[in-house]
Every structure is written in C-alpha cells, then in structure tokens.
Amino acid sequence: MKTNYKKIAADGVIKSNPTLKLVLGTCPTLALTTMAMNGIGMGAAVTFVLICSNVLVSLLRKVIPSQVRIPAFVLIIATFVTMTRLILDKLLPDLYESLGLYLPLIVVNCIILARAESFASKNGVLASAADGLFMGIGFTLALTVMGAFREILGSGAVFGVKLWDFQIAFFSSSAGAFFTYGIFIALFAFCESLISKKRKIKAYAELCAEKQKSDAQNIDSVAVVSESSSKEDK
Amino acid sequence: MDRLFNNIWFKCITVLLLIAAVSGGILAIFNDVFYVSAEERTQRAIKKIYGEEKEYSVLLDSEAGDTPFLDEKNYGRIDKIYTIDQPDTGEYDMLFNSTGFGGYKNGTITVWVQVRFPADGNITDGEIIKVILESYEKQTLMSKFGESFFSGFYLEDVTERYFAGEHFTSDKNDTSNMTNPVSGATYSANAGCNAVNCVLEYLKTAVGGEE
Numbered sequence: 001m002k003t004n005y006k007k008i009a010a011d012g013v014i015k016s017n018p019t020l021k022l023v024l025g026t027c028p029t030l031a032l033t034t035m036a037m038n039g040i041g042m043g044a045a046v047t048f049v050l051i052c053s054n055v056l057v058s059l060l061r062k063v064i065p066s067q068v069r070i071p072a073f074v075l076i077i078a079t080f081v082t083m084t085r086l087i088l089d090k091l092l093p094d095l096y097e098s099l100g101l102y103l104p105l106i107v108v109n110c111i112i113l114a115r116a117e118s119f120a121s122k123n124g125v126l127a128s129a130a131d132g133l134f135m136g137i138g139f140t141l142a143l144t145v146m147g148a149f150r151e152i153l154g155s156g157a158v159f160g161v162k163l164w165d166f167q168i169a170f171f172s173s174s175a176g177a178f179f180t181y182g183i184f185i186a187l188f189a190f191c192e193s194l195i196s197k198k199r200k201i202k203a204y205a206e207l208c209a210e211k212q213k214s215d216a217q218n219i220d221s222v223a224v225v226s227e228s229s230s231k232e233d234k
Numbered sequence: 235m236d237r238l239f240n241n242i243w244f245k246c247i248t249v250l251l252l253i254a255a256v257s258g259g260i261l262a263i264f265n266d267v268f269y270v271s272a273e274e275r276t277q278r279a280i281k282k283i284y285g286e287e288k289e290y291s292v293l294l295d296s297e298a299g300d301t302p303f304l305d306e307k308n309y310g311r312i313d314k315i316y317t318i319d320q321p322d323t324g325e326y327d328m329l330f331n332s333t334g335f336g337g338y339k340n341g342t343i344t345v346w347v348q349v350r351f352p353a354d355g356n357i358t359d360g361e362i363i364k365v366i367l368e369s370y371e372k373q374t375l376m377s378k379f380g381e382s383f384f385s386g387f388y389l390e391d392v393t394e395r396y397f398a399g400e401h402f403t404s405d406k407n408d409t410s411n412m413t414n415p416v417s418g419a420t421y422s423a424n425a426g427c428n429a430v431n432c433v434l435e436y437l438k439t440a441v442g443g444e445e
Contacts, residue, residue, distance in 0.1 A: 060253075068246040072253055079257035083264050090268040093278055097369065169375055169418055 003127040012134025019142035020188040024110040028102045029143060030177040036159050039147035041095040043140025045084050045103060050112055050132035052080045057120040058128035064121075073116040074107065081106045111139060142184070150180050272297065276316065283329065283348050283364055290316040290329070303436050309401075310334040310342070310425075310432035324353030328360075330436070331368065334429030338421035341372025345426065347387075347433045357437055360393040365430060375419035383423065386414035387430050396434040402427035 018024045025046070032038040056076050057064075064072045085103055088096040096103065106112065115135055120128040148158050154172035156164045170176045238244055272295075277287045293315040296302040303312040314331035328351065333344040348364040351357065365384040370376055387402065389395070395412060404423035406415040416423035 064249055065242060065246045067242065068250055072250060075250065075253050075257060079261060082261055086261075086264050086268040089270055093270075172375060 003124065003130075005127075005130055008127065008130045009134045012131060012136075013138040013141065014192075016135075017138040017142060017188070018111040018135055019139055019146075020185055021192075022111075022114075023185070024114060025139060026181075027105060028109070029146070030174070030181060032099065032102055033143055033147040033150050033177060033180065034154065034172055035098075035151050036144050036148035037095075038098055039143030039145075040140060041092075041099055042102065043136065043143050045088065045099070046106055046109065046111065046139055047133065047136025048084055049077060049080045049106055050115060050136045051129055052132075053077045053112055053116055054120040054128040054132035055125055057116045058123060058125045061121045069117070069121065070113075073113060073121075077112050077116070078107045111135060146180055146184055149184075150176060276314075279331070279346055279368070280316075280318070280329070282366055283346055284318075288318050290318045293317055293328070303432075305432050305435040305439070307431070307435060308335060309428040309435055312432060312436055315436075320350075326351055326355075327363070330433045332429040332432045334425040334427065334432060336421070336428050337370070337373050337425030338375070338419070339372045341370065341422075341425065343370045343373060343422060343425040343429055344368040345384075345429045347430060349393075349433065349437070358393050358397060360437060361390055362387045362392050362430070362433075364388075370422070370425075373419075373422045373425070375422055379416060379419065379422070379426070383414065383416050383426065393434065393437060396431075397438055401431045401434070 012018075014021075016022055019029055028042050028046075032042050053073070053076050057073055060072070060076075081104060084106070085096070088099070088103065115131060119131045123131070150171045152158050152163065153168050154170070154176060156162060156167045168176075171180065276290065280288050280290060292298070294300045294303065294312065295315075296313040303315075304310075311333045312330050313333065314329075316329040318327045318329065320326060328349045330347040330349070331344065332347055333342045335342055337343055344367075346364075346366045346368055347362060348366075349360045350363045351360045365387045367376075367379065367384070389412065392412070400411045402414055403411045404413070404415045404420055404427050405411075406413055414423065414427055416426075
C-alpha cells in the first residue's frame with residue numbers, strides 16, 4: 001500500500017495536533033510556555049526523540065514480542081532522551097537550563113509513547129519518520145504560539161525582545177498557563193468546526209449543482225422522448 | 235534446547251536485554267563525547283559574568299565535597315566561592331554562588347554575586363559589581379525581575395553599611411535598611427535580597443569582618 005505523506009503531514013500538524021487536538025504532553029505545555037523560545041527548544045527536543053524512536057520502533061516492530069512492547073518502547077525512548085540531554089548540556093547549556101526537569105520527563109511524554117504504539121509499530125520506517133517529524137512540528141508550533149502569547153502578555157516581550165512595559169503577571173503564572181491552554185484549545189476547535197462547516201456547505205452546493213444538472217438532463221431527455229412520441233402519433 | 239529458544243518469555247527477556255545493552259553502549263559513547271567537566275561548568279558561569287573565560291582559584295565548592303556556608307540569620311546558603319585576580323589594577327574579585335531563602339512558597343533564588351576588593355585587601359571596601367540570576371525554585375513572577383532589581387545591589391558603601399547593621403530588604407517602607415523592592419513579587423524579591431545578604435554575612439563572619 002502506498003504511503004500517503006500528505007495525510008500524515010495534515011494529521012500531525014492539524015487534524016491530530018498532539019497538543020491542541022489530542023491534548024497530549026500537557027505537562028511541558030503548561031510548564032514551559034512562559035517563553036516562546038522555550039517552546040521551540042522543547043519542541044525541537046521532542047521532535048528529535050519522536051523521529052528517532054519512531055524509526056527504531058518501526059525497524060524492530062517484527063522483532064519485539066507484543067508482550068514486552070511497552071517496556072521496549074520506553075527503553076528506546078529513554079535512550080534518545082538521554083542522548084538529547086547530553087547533547088543539549090554540551091552544546092546549548094542555556095536552553096538545557098531553561099528546560100530543566102521537563103527535558104528528562106520527555107521519556108514519559110504521552111505523544112512519543114502513543115506514536116510508537118499506535119503508528120510506528122504498525123507502519124514502515126519512512127512513514128514512521130514522517131509521522132514523528134510532523135507530530136513534532138505540530139507540537140512545536142502549538143508550544144511556540146502559546147509561549148509567544150504568554151510572553152507578550154506576561155512579560156511584555158517576545159523571543160526575549162522587550163516590546164513594552166505593560167505586563168499581566170497572571171499569564172506568567174500556572175493559572176495563566178491553564179487559562180491560555182483552554183483559550184487555544186477552544187480557538188483550535190472553533191477554527192476546525194468553521195472549516196468543516198465551510199467544507200460541508202461547499203460539498204452540499206456541489207451536490208445540489210450536480211443534482212440540478214442531472215435533473216436538467218432528465219427533463220431534456222423526457223422532452224426529447226415526448227417530442228418523438230408525439231411525432232409518431234401524428 | 236529448541237523448547238527454550240521457542241519459549242516466548244525467553245524471547246521477551248532476550249530482546250529487552252539486547253535493547254538495554256545496545257542502548258547502554260551508545261549512551262556510554264555519547265557520555266564520553268559530550269561530557270561536561272566541572273571546570274567547563276565553572277567557566278560557563280564566569281563567562282556569564284565577565285563575558286569571557288578567566289583563570290580562578292576555588293575557595294569553596296560544595297560539589298567537590300566542601301561544606302556549604304549557611305549563615306546564622308538563615309538568609310541563605312553559599313555553595314561556591316571563587317577568587318579571580320585583576321592583574322591590571324591589583325584588585326581581586328570574589329564570585330559567590332548564593333541561594334537566598336524565603337521566596338514565594340518557601341522557594342529559593344540562586345544568584346552569582348561578584349564582589350570586588352581593593353588591592354590593599356580591605357574587606358570593608360568590598361563593592362558588589364554584578365549580580366546575575368542563576369536559577370530559581372517555585373518563583374512564578376520572575377519576569378518582574380529586571381536589570382533594575384539586580385543593579386539595586388550595586389552600592390559603593392554596601393559592605394560598610396552591612397557591617398554597621400543594615401541589610402537588603404524588599405520592604406519599601408523600611409528606610410533604615412538598604413531597600414530593593416520589586417513591585418508584585420515581594421516574596422521573590424525577599425529571596426533575592428537574602429541571597430545577597432548571605433554573601434555580605436559571609437564576608438562579615440567567615441572572612442573576619444565581624445572581628
């Protein structure tokens with residue numbers, strides 16, 4: 001069966017967005033969205049782990065017995081998370097410090113385990129890598145946008161660049177994180193329903209146009225038939 | 235033997251052991267390649283303060299087994315002290331890694347405090363040159379802390395005033411002390427002030443200011 005990469009991309013970024021649609025990985029989402037830069041850092045780390053673990057799980061899917069698949073997945077994920085920690089600590093120490101405790105906690109991030117279990121263990125290597133990449137992009141985008149929103153309102157800055165002195169400290173707090181998350185989930189659901197409504201209307205309009213066309217054709221054919229029968233009568 | 239190899243639990247254990255062994259090997263290599271030494275970590279902190287790497291001597295390092303300094307007034311804890319000579323002027327700096335207690339929800343704030351002493355080595359002429367935020371615990375309003383908060387500690391006569399009985403406080407109504415409040419984050423500001431007070435307390439007691 002041919003892999004539909006377009007569908008994988010659309011699923012990862014929009015239709016099954018891990019943060020805003022599936023509500024997975026809530027812990028880092030709430031804790032690290034105080035700054036947009038944290039969102040990018042965390043998103044990049046999760047994307048790397050997602051791609052690598054998906055590829056390895058997909059490669060080993062016929063070797064790992066189903067009875068021990070979850071411990072095996074956790075072992076694989078933990079290996080890549082530890083690698084990410086070591087690399088970040090050496091090369092990007094500031095980002096490593098700002099991510100703090102939430103970096104090792106990627107091991108128990110539901111997104112990674114869920115993708116390993118529901119996708120990578122049933123699909124080929126390339127498709128699994130693509131799934132990891134687009135799920136990671138979806139997660140990164142959600143975290144970055146939420147981080148920018150909270151940073152602008154809570155600190156009057158974006159990506160560390162000061163915009164104004166006006167600050168609403170509530171958005172920097174934990175309660176502000178829940179509030180922001182709620183707003184973004186609601187906005188995402190609203191946009192999604194709006195788009196699906198538009199699509200339904202478009203599909204209905206197309207259906208109506210098609211029906212009208214076929215009705216017109218039917219009327220024409222009836223007219224032709226009646227005309228020819230009247231000629232025969234004469 | 236065939237029965238053993240075909241046993242599902244034998245397969246399960248073997249696969250898990252193999253994955254663990256390969257992971258362990260890969261991580262051992264990564265650990266060697268990306269190892270960050272204590273020296274490198276210290277230079278990172280020094281670079282944050284000076285903008286470049288400097289040679290230093292260790293006076294106290296709790297990570298190396300030294301006992302951290304805890305002041306009697308319970309302001310905070312000092313985990314690391316380094317000294318850095320200024321060869322051009324003959325002055326010398328002391329760098330303190332100080333953790334202030336009494337923050338929001340009993341949390342802490344850890345800062346690096348750079349104190350510069352004159353060439354004659356008179357402790358009472360020590361001056362705070364820089365205070366840099368290292369980390370914090372449980373503080374939710376750290377975004378309120380701007381450069382103005384940290385520069386509030388840069389007083390020329392800071393050691394003299396401290397030795398005379400004053401201390402840094404976040405209470406803006408307390409005019410008898412050195413006030414450095416942050417509006418909207420009183421508890422966090424208290425922990426920040428305590429971190430600096432702890433350094434001054436160290437100078438007063440451990441180095442001999444009190445004598």
